[in-house]
């Protein structure tokens with residue numbers, strides 16, 4: 208059997224690593240998760256990272272992908288024989304996470320098209336070429352029959368788990384990665400879907416001369432047959448790294464003949480720690496240490512195995528006994544392909560694609576976000592119902608207000624309620640939509656898919672119609688049914704005031720969505736903060752009589768500015784009748800405005816200050832987004 212070192216002679220590994228140690232804090236002490244791990248992988252190879260639960264597979268995968276967070280990392284990792292550049296490397300590597308992070312409302316085709324539009328350079332690919340790439344990926348991943356189906360999830364029915372996993376892979380493969388990384392792609396899938404995912408990944412690896420690394424828990428013999436290389440870990444130690452077909456002969460050569468028909472079961476049994484008692488644990492830890500030491504010796508001796516032909520034969524026969532003649536044939540097929548791949552290895556040097564322009568990213572993101580908003584049917588129905596019920600209840604409770612003393616109270620109540628109704632029903636759906644999409648945002652940011660500013664502007668802008676359309680209808684309805692002052696100037700000032708509040712409210716929702724870790728927390732913070740602000744709006748408390756220590760809050764209170772502008776706009780210039788029985792009587796609107804302490808700023812100033820407050824909300828929200836969604840990965 209040809210040792211690995213000879214087989215790859217002359218080729219540059221696409222990724223190589225040496226002396227990797229990774230430590231994390233465990234209470235007051237430090238725990239080593241990876242111990243002196245070395246290895247390399249070549250283009251065209253499908254590599255399995257195996258080991259029992261807690262062996263360190265995901266940690267190694269994350270370390271190699273430049274996606275490990277926290278702790279301390281030592282050693283050296285090279286990409287194409289040179290030190291990695293974090294900015295280009297993350298765009299050369301595609302990472303398929305264990306959870307399929309995609310928007311459930313989009314279809315398969317839309318999901319892949321968005322990925323292609325965002326990640327393929329406009330300077331190298333025309334729109335038609337991007338569409339062609341999506342078609343090819345859908346064909347290769349057997350997804351054409353579900354192209355118009357929704358991804359689903361979050362309680363909504365969509366495509367199957369296996370199809371969803373293939374879409375996740377497709378999202379990465381519409382680009383030109385040099386390395387494809389998959390974390391447990393078979394988890395949650397039945398055996399035939401899992402095998403299909405591995406087989407298709409192998410096909411893509413070969414066709415594109417990619418290097419694919421995947422963690423896999425306990426693959427079937429059929430799946431094992433697809434892998435070119437095995438990295439076997441136990442307790443963070445390297446037990447074996449080399450061609451899959453040499454693994455069983457290697458263990459045989461060090462005194463551990465396989466007793467299983469499926470090599471994967473053999474590898475796991477051999478390296479699993481027995482936690483049944485302290486003694487058993489110590490024994491198995493020692494066993495793992497011996498295996499790790501044996502592999503170090505094996506590598507140091509040049510990685511030669513005694514009887515290659517016999518070993519291969521034996522291995523093929525062990526796979527055949529796993530009731531899988533097809534597996535055996537793919538094993539030998541993989542040998543042939545592997546030889547071809549080794550010839551190609553080192554010849555292909557993938558280059559990172561240049562990023563698209565800000566406007567190109569913004570356009571794609573805005574279209575995607577707008578589609579997401581429009582597909583949130585229940586939010587749209589909810590806002591339509593809110594609009595209708597506000598028109599009916601507000602309009603008819605304060606029906607055709609005249610100029611009596613009662614109409615003073617009614618005007619104050621109607622405008623106060625309208626201000627509140629412009630915020631609460633809008634904030635919650637906006638906040639939820641942002642928070643639900645945070646997983647996708649993190650995935651796309653980790654891959655350097657777009658700039659944060661293009662994401663932020665597109666996302667915020669996509670919510671404006673959600674507020675502007677229903678509240679314009681509501682304002683018009685209430686205006687005419689309640690008979691606010693019929694004056695074109697006052698009508699448009701009222702509408703503008705409504706729009707400014709919506710603008711500020713969306714910024715507020717964005718900020719809370721980024722402050723809160725969990726949806727539950729956001730749903731506590733929001734009503735508490737809003738209700739506190741409402742106290743300073745100038746209706747429930749008189750602006751002039753608030754404790755001086757807290758009085759400043761009204762200057763950062765969006766309701767105060769909105770309400771003050773509404774009241775001044777509506778009551779300014781109005782005259783009221785006083786009947787003889789009235790003890791207190793407002794004769795003009797100006798008297799009411801003064802009595803409520805809402806004359807401190809002119810209408811135009813209230814609107815301007817509310818815009819400034821809104822801009823402040825967006826600046827805070829943007830900074831929080833940058834800070835919260837900034838992947839903090841360790842880098843060597």
Ligand SMILES: Nc1ncnc2c1ncn2[C@@H]1O[C@H](COP(=O)(O)OP(=O)(O)OP(=O)(O)O)[C@@H](O)[C@H]1O
Nearest residue numbers: 231240258259260261262263264265266267277278
């Ligand atoms: N940041 C961390 N802090 C503390 N412990 C960690 C950290 N990262 C990993 N570990 C520990 O390191 C060990 C390896 O974890 P890892 O997730 O890599 O295992 P795995 O082989 O992928 O396991 P599984 O198959 O169960 O997902 C586990 O015991 C895990 O608890």
